Amino acid sequence: MRIALYTLGCKVNQYESQAMEALLLARGHHLVPFTDQADVYLINSCTVTATSDKKSRQAVRQARKRAPEALVALCGCYPQVSPEAAKELEADLIGGSGDRRAFLDLIEQVAAQREKTVALDNPFHRAGFEPLPAGGLEGRTRGMLKVEDGCTNFCAYCIIPYARGAVRSLAPEGAVAQAKTLEAAGYQEIVVTGIELSGYGRDLPGRPGLADLVEAVCRAVPGLRVRLGSLEPRTVTEDFCRRLAALPNLCPHFHLSLQSGCDATLARMKRRYDTARYRQSVDLLRAFFHRPALTTDLIVGFPGETEEEFQQTLAFLQDCRFARMHIFPYSRRKGTPAATMPHQVPNGEKADRAHRAAEVASAMERSWLTSWVGQTVPVLFEEEKGGFWRGYTPQYVEVFVQGAGLHNQIRTVTITAAGDTHVFGQLTQEENP
Known part of the structure; x- marks a missing residue:
C-alpha cells in the first residue's frame, strides 16, 4: 500500500514515526508525502496544547478530504487523552500512544476489512519499554534514539503523564545496540530523547542514571556526535557534568526546561526546583563545558502570574543568558489542575508578555550568535x-x-x-x- 505519514509534536513522536516508517518499509509498503494520493494516511498526533489538538484534528480532516476512499489512521497522544473527541473524527482506525507494531498490524487488517476500529489501552498499565527500530528514511543526518517513555512529574499545566503513563526505560545495552545500528546506517549524529529523559533508569534493575547511559552510548560510537534532549535542572549535578565533560563526542548543547523565572509561579506550576537550583545547573554547565549552548522553554501568563512576577522572570532570563528560547503563552488544557486555577490571565495580556519575552530572547540569541564570528x-x-x-x-x-x-x-x-x-x-x- 501507499502510506503517507504525518507527525506532530516532540522528538519522541518523530522517533516513533521514523520507527513506523522503517517497519512499514520492511513490510513491503511504499511511503509517499502526506500531500500526495495514498491508500493510507497515518497521523501521529500531539496533545501538549489545545492548539496541538486542533492541528491533529485538521490533519485527519485534510486526509479525508484529499482521498475520501483512503484509510485514515490516527494514533498518538491526542486520542489517548481525548478518546471521545477522536471518535467523532472521520478516522477509520484510532489508536493511542503505545504498541506501534500492533497499530501497524491493525492498519493492514482494517484496510482489508474496512471496519472502523478503536484500540486504546490504559497507559499506566503498560509494562516495560517498547523497543522500536532506530532510524527511518534514507538521507537523514541525525537519528533519534528514544531511551525513555512516560512521566510522573504531573506539572500543573501538563497533560502528557496521562497520555504516556509511568517512566519506562530502554536498558543501556539496548541503547548501545541501537546507536551502533544508526552508525552503520550512516548517521553522523544521534539525539538521545525521551518524554522525561531525566527520569531515565529509575525503573531498571540497579537504577542506572542518565549519565551512565550517555557514557555507554558515547563510548560505543566515538565517531558520532551525541546530543541530549530536554533535561530537568535537577539532573545537572557536579558528578553529571564531570562525567559528561569527559566525553569528546557529546555535544555541548543543553536544553534545560525553565517555564518561569519566578519562584512563586514555579511553585504553582508544581515544578520540582526553584530559580536558585536552576541557576546552579546553569553555572555548573558553564564551568565544565567550553562555551555550551543553553536553551530553554518558557510559559508566560500562567494562572496567577502578576506583572511583578513576570518582571522577575525577565530579569532571570537575562541573568542566565540563553542561546535560544521557545516561548509559549499559557494554553488552558482541560484535564490539568491549572485549567481550573483562579486568576486566569487574559489572552491579550498573555500575548503581550510573550512578545516582551521574545524581545529579550531575540537580543540574547543575537548576542550569542555574534560571539561566534571569527571562530x-x-x-x-x-x-x-x-x-x-x-x-x-x-x-x-x-x-x-x-x-x-x-x-x-x-x-x-x-x-x-x-x-x-x-x-x-x-x-x-x-x-x-
Missing part, C-alpha cells in the same frame, strides 16, 4: 537551501555556507557573519576526517 567550528551539513548549504555546530548553531555536495558531511567552517537566528561562514581548505 572556526565543525558543522554537520543537512540540506541545500536557497543556494546555501545548511548545517549545525555541536552547540546547535545554524550555519549557512556556499558549497557543493555537503550532505551528511562534517566540515570545518570559519564563521564570518551573524544574523538574528543563524550565522554565515566559509569552508576552510582542510578536509575533516
Whole structure:
C-alpha cells in the first residue's frame, strides 16, 4: 500500500514515526508525502496544547478530504487523552500512544476489512519499554534514539503523564545496540530523547542514571556526535557534568526546561526546583563545558502570574543568558489542575508578555550568535537551501555556507557573519576526517 505519514509534536513522536516508517518499509509498503494520493494516511498526533489538538484534528480532516476512499489512521497522544473527541473524527482506525507494531498490524487488517476500529489501552498499565527500530528514511543526518517513555512529574499545566503513563526505560545495552545500528546506517549524529529523559533508569534493575547511559552510548560510537534532549535542572549535578565533560563526542548543547523565572509561579506550576537550583545547573554547565549552548522553554501568563512576577522572570532570563528560547503563552488544557486555577490571565495580556519575552530572547540569541564570528567550528551539513548549504555546530548553531555536495558531511567552517537566528561562514581548505 501507499502510506503517507504525518507527525506532530516532540522528538519522541518523530522517533516513533521514523520507527513506523522503517517497519512499514520492511513490510513491503511504499511511503509517499502526506500531500500526495495514498491508500493510507497515518497521523501521529500531539496533545501538549489545545492548539496541538486542533492541528491533529485538521490533519485527519485534510486526509479525508484529499482521498475520501483512503484509510485514515490516527494514533498518538491526542486520542489517548481525548478518546471521545477522536471518535467523532472521520478516522477509520484510532489508536493511542503505545504498541506501534500492533497499530501497524491493525492498519493492514482494517484496510482489508474496512471496519472502523478503536484500540486504546490504559497507559499506566503498560509494562516495560517498547523497543522500536532506530532510524527511518534514507538521507537523514541525525537519528533519534528514544531511551525513555512516560512521566510522573504531573506539572500543573501538563497533560502528557496521562497520555504516556509511568517512566519506562530502554536498558543501556539496548541503547548501545541501537546507536551502533544508526552508525552503520550512516548517521553522523544521534539525539538521545525521551518524554522525561531525566527520569531515565529509575525503573531498571540497579537504577542506572542518565549519565551512565550517555557514557555507554558515547563510548560505543566515538565517531558520532551525541546530543541530549530536554533535561530537568535537577539532573545537572557536579558528578553529571564531570562525567559528561569527559566525553569528546557529546555535544555541548543543553536544553534545560525553565517555564518561569519566578519562584512563586514555579511553585504553582508544581515544578520540582526553584530559580536558585536552576541557576546552579546553569553555572555548573558553564564551568565544565567550553562555551555550551543553553536553551530553554518558557510559559508566560500562567494562572496567577502578576506583572511583578513576570518582571522577575525577565530579569532571570537575562541573568542566565540563553542561546535560544521557545516561548509559549499559557494554553488552558482541560484535564490539568491549572485549567481550573483562579486568576486566569487574559489572552491579550498573555500575548503581550510573550512578545516582551521574545524581545529579550531575540537580543540574547543575537548576542550569542555574534560571539561566534571569527571562530572556526565543525558543522554537520543537512540540506541545500536557497543556494546555501545548511548545517549545525555541536552547540546547535545554524550555519549557512556556499558549497557543493555537503550532505551528511562534517566540515570545518570559519564563521564570518551573524544574523538574528543563524550565522554565515566559509569552508576552510582542510578536509575533516
